[in-house]
Amino acid sequence: MVLESTMICIDNSEWMRNGDYSPSRFQAQTDAVNLICGAKTQSNPENTVGIMTMAGKGVRVLVTPTSDLGKILGCMHGLEVGGEMNLTAGIQVAQLALKHRQNKKQQQRIIVFAGSPIKYEKKTLEAIGRKLKKNSVALDIIDFGEEEDGKPEKLEALLSAVNNNSSSHIVHVPPGPNALSDHTYIHGRWDGGSGFAAAAAAAAAGGMSGFDFGVDPNLDPELALALRLSMEEERARQEAAAKKAAEDATNKTSLGDDESALLQQAIAMSVDNPDASQSTGIADANMSDADDQDLAIALQMSVEDSGKDLSAQTEMNKVLGDQSFMSSILASLPGVDPNDPSVKDLIASLQGQPEDKKKEDNQDNKEEKQ
Amino acid sequence: MSIASTIQRSQVDLQDFVDWSGVECLNQNSGHSLINALKQGYRDDDGLHLESDADEQLLIYIPFTQVVKLHSILFVGPEEEGPRTVKLFANKEHMGFSNVNDYLPSDSAILSEENLKGKPIVLKYVKFQNVRSLTIFVEDNQGSAETSKVQKIILYGTTVETTNVKDLKKIEEH
Numbered sequence: 001m002v003l004e005s006t007m008i009c010i011d012n013s014e015w016m017r018n019g020d021y022s023p024s025r026f027q028a029q030t031d032a033v034n035l036i037c038g039a040k041t042q043s044n045p046e047n048t049v050g051i052m053t054m055a056g057k058g059v060r061v062l063v064t065p066t067s068d069l070g071k072i073l074g075c076m077h078g079l080e081v082g083g084e085m086n087l088t089a090g091i092q093v094a095q096l097a098l099k100h101r102q103n104k105k106q107q108q109r110i111i112v113f114a115g116s117p118i119k120y121e122k123k124t125l126e127a128i129g130r131k132l133k134k135n136s137v138a139l140d141i142i143d144f145g146e147e148e149d150g151k152p153e154k155l156e157a158l159l160s161a162v163n164n165n166s167s168s169h170i171v172h173v174p175p176g177p178n179a180l181s182d183h184t185y186i187h188g189r190w191d192g193g194s195g196f197a198a199a200a201a202a203a204a205a206g207g208m209s210g211f212d213f214g215v216d217p218n219l220d221p222e223l224a225l226a227l228r229l230s231m232e233e234e235r236a237r238q239e240a241a242a243k244k245a246a247e248d249a250t251n252k253t254s255l256g257d258d259e260s261a262l263l264q265q266a267i268a269m270s271v272d273n274p275d276a277s278q279s280t281g282i283a284d285a286n287m288s289d290a291d292d293q294d295l296a297i298a299l300q301m302s303v304e305d306s307g308k309d310l311s312a313q314t315e316m317n318k319v320l321g322d323q324s325f326m327s328s329i330l331a332s333l334p335g336v337d338p339n340d341p342s343v344k345d346l347i348a349s350l351q352g353q354p355e356d357k358k359k360e361d362n363q364d365n366k367e368e369k370q
Numbered sequence: 371m372s373i374a375s376t377i378q379r380s381q382v383d384l385q386d387f388v389d390w391s392g393v394e395c396l397n398q399n400s401g402h403s404l405i406n407a408l409k410q411g412y413r414d415d416d417g418l419h420l421e422s423d424a425d426e427q428l429l430i431y432i433p434f435t436q437v438v439k440l441h442s443i444l445f446v447g448p449e450e451e452g453p454r455t456v457k458l459f460a461n462k463e464h465m466g467f468s469n470v471n472d473y474l475p476s477d478s479a480i481l482s483e484e485n486l487k488g489k490p491i492v493l494k495y496v497k498f499q500n501v502r503s504l505t506i507f508v509e510d511n512q513g514s515a516e517t518s519k520v521q522k523i524i525l526y527g528t529t530v531e532t533t534n535v536k537d538l539k540k541i542e543e544h
Contacts, residue, residue: 099466099468104464130424133397134423134425134467135466164400165400
């Protein structure tokens, strides 16, 4: 619910004609921008959002930060693709636009869609990052589109120069159908509370039930709260996992290793003394409220660090048969949307199917939902 | 001489009149924030100080709960990283690093080592008669270090509406 003024920098360069994100990169970007605008304005009515282009005719502010959602969405209509992206000028203009915001109490944030290759040196980007940090402007980078050597590194360098107390983030989005919207949906969760508005918006758009976790908060508030806590903490880990999964997208064995590592953790946690974990107090408190064993495991897993090494898959078969473990694994799978009620149904009906088939089902469900 | 010291004696530590909800500091390191240098209790703790983040400049904005007259200001900081060139702006809201050079400062000072040890800087009193908010711009530090550190900032002055005699605290003679 942070009071924020956001400038969204759109990449409308020639590279956006490509169709590797369906229907085209530019369309996917537009959808993602719409999502973000909706989430921001919903999370706090005083939030303002502005839009500007970095390519095309030049760096141009389409709409200055305003809380009028109709105006914001309307300005994207009729945008043309062309030209080359000017990242540095774009960020500087965004900073200037934020500086002249009407309500000085709003936190400043810039969201950049980086789809074309970055022609700047790392040093230039870091200097810009430092300048942003000095003026306490947070920066979110969405790295998609052209995959070029050194692009992720340059953007990571920019992020680390800007980042102050994890207020800035980066998302690397691999190509695929609806990938951008999903990832910006995850991005919406970075704001904590505002993410739930995004969840409701996305779920409503998909024609699904409006409940966040398939659990009515009125009927069982403690369970809903405990689930929400574990989901929030899961997000950070999921982003890291999403990044890794993007690299290993076609390599199922690696994903399997990732999962087995998680399984190992889950096994270790249930076997070992819970004192080993730092925030067990929270987990225990929540566990005492929610008698659901699945929930307890999910909570414990989300509390642990995700830095464990990949190990052998020997115990995987043993554990696959156990439904409760599978449900928690599913919750942590990259690309799976835990809010999707159909995924929840899947978990409930799971009877130890082979891991690959289950993953296919999840992908199908995800695509159905979109 | 004695008249000067009488004026000095009637000055009060303006810490009580600072509007803490509006206090801001740009380019501060989040672990070492302005409160460490400004607030009673924190500033006296030698372990706590205000430190800059991305570079050595700092922009401190202090609003007051009522109108005050500012007489002098005291900075305490380490030898190398303590502030050197300091510019003060009265009643300028929401300044940024980009427009700090656009306005003429109400007063500016170059701090010496003595100042950093505890000698207050007497300001141009006439410029600070009607102060609602104060902006302090630390331009550089003594030793051109990467970051600037400030241990304490104390503002001396009087309030405009009333001067409650009970509130008068005797300050050290220098």
